[in-house]
């Protein structure tokens with residue numbers, strides 16, 4: 001089998017395509033293992049679908065499946081286009097529904113699914129939280145210092161709410177207000193270099209509070225620049241992806 005490793009703002013994935021739609025959770029654990037496998041935050045498998053350009057199966061590195069993955073959609077779209085599996089503007093089926101992505105060289109934009117606010121605002125562990133589903137569930141707290149991010153606190157909140165956990169900070173820049181985000185990812189069970197649906201959740205919370213504009217630069221742990229836009233209640237997520245290597249075994 002041929003596998004391709006991608007990095008999308010530091011969130012990394014192993015991707016392959018096949019005609020066989022089955023459970024690949026065990027393969028995800030092996031392939032994503034950073035000491036004995038290729039190493040990645042997730043596994044993405046493309047399979048044929050008669051109602052879309054293709055369907056994807058997404059697994060976190062612990063083998064759990066997830067309905068959506070923002071950065072994964074950007075990497076997957078680039079993979080599909082460069083392997084002649086889809087046109088540059090494509091629609092593919094995910095666990096969260098149909099996703100539209102547009103590939104322009106190494107820049108890929110994804111139209112995320114409609115966000116669903118689960119809990120508008122609540123206090124816990126000394127922080128004010130917002131819980132929203134941007135394809136997968138995310139807890140968001142806006143802080144004045146990202147060093148307040150704490151692994152054990154995130155793990156507690158992750159399990160209590162079965163959600164990813166995000167700390168966000170608003171900063172001034174030459175481009176106006178921007179967001180910096182740190183994310184503890186469910187299914188990786190640790191901080192990742194970036195999380196697309198997490199950045200979208202933080203953007204939505206900050207925008208709802210009128211702290212950032214409808215088009216904002218967002219910087220995850222990796223420091224790469226992503227653009228989040230809100231147009232007619234729809235979130236668009238845009239940034240570069242990198243094909244790291246392809247291997248077969």
Ligand SMILES: N[C@@H](CCC[C@H](N)C(=O)O)C(=O)O
Pocket residue numbers: 011060065066068069070071072136137164185186187188194195196197198
């Ligand atoms: N990194 C992804 C999110 C992947 C799924 C998440 N870990 C979950 O299980 O909810 C992204 O870029 O959105």
